[in-house]
Amino acid sequence: MIDIQERLTAFAMLGATWVMWLLIILSIIGVAIIFERIYYFFASRDDVRALQEDLRLLLAKNDIAGVRERLSQSKSFQARIVYSGVEVVGDGAEAVEERLAGEAAVARTQMERNLGFLGTVGNNAPFVGLLGTVIGVIKAFHVLDESAGKVTSGLMTEVGEALVATAIGILVALPAVAFFNYFQRLIRYRLTWADALGRDLLAYLKGGERTEAE
Numbered sequence: 001m002i003d004i005q006e007r008l009t010a011f012a013m014l015g016a017t018w019v020m021w022l023l024i025i026l027s028i029i030g031v032a033i034i035f036e037r038i039y040y041f042f043a044s045r046d047d048v049r050a051l052q053e054d055l056r057l058l059l060a061k062n063d064i065a066g067v068r069e070r071l072s073q074s075k076s077f078q079a080r081i082v083y084s085g086v087e088v089v090g091d092g093a094e095a096v097e098e099r100l101a102g103e104a105a106v107a108r109t110q111m112e113r114n115l116g117f118l119g120t121v122g123n124n125a126p127f128v129g130l131l132g133t134v135i136g137v138i139k140a141f142h143v144l145d146e147s148a149g150k151v152t153s154g155l156m157t158e159v160g161e162a163l164v165a166t167a168i169g170i171l172v173a174l175p176a177v178a179f180f181n182y183f184q185r186l187i188r189y190r191l192t193w194a195d196a197l198g199r200d201l202l203a204y205l206k207g208g209e210r211t212e213a214e
Helices: 002-012 017-043 048-060 064-072 077-086 093-111 115-146 153-213
Strands: none
Touching: 017 115, 017 153, 048 064, 048 077, 048 153, 064 077, 077 093, 077 153, 093 153, 115 153
C-alpha cells in the first residue's frame, strides 16, 4: 500500500504540464477533424428540394434514364443513395428498398468518420483537465510541505498550473461538443432527405406494380 502511494506521489511530482500539452494536442487533432468534416460536407452539398422536384417530374414521365442522369449530376449523398436504388429498378420495389437501406448505412458511416474521436474529446477533455488540476494540487501541497508552510513563488506556480489545466480542458471540450452535435444534426438532415427521395422512387415503382396488376 505504501509502495503504491509513493508511486502515485512520484507521478504527481511530474506536474500538470504534460496534461496541458496532451489537451493541446487533442485540441489540434480535433480542430483538424472539424475543418476536414466542414470541407467534406460543403463539397457534397446540393439543393435537395430542387433535386426532388426534378426527380418527381422525371418519374411522372416514366423517364428512368433521365432520373439516372439527373442523379449523376449531383454531388450529394442523397443523390448517391437514390442512384443505388435506381440501378436495381428492374428487380422491383423490394430490391430497391433493400439497396436504398444498404447505401444509406454506408453513407452514414462515411459522414460519421472521425466524429467518434471528436465526441470522445468533447466528453472527456474536462476530466483530463481535472486530472491535471488534481496533480497540480498534490504537487502544490508537496511544495508547501517542503517550504514549512510558507507561501512561495513555486507554490503559486503549481496552483496556477492546476487551475489552468481545468480551464484548458473546458476550452478544448466546448468546440468539440458543439461541432459534434452540429455534424450529427447535419447527417440526420441529409439522411432524412435521402429517405424522402427514396420513398418517391418506391412510390413510383409500387404505383406501377399496382397498375400492371389491374
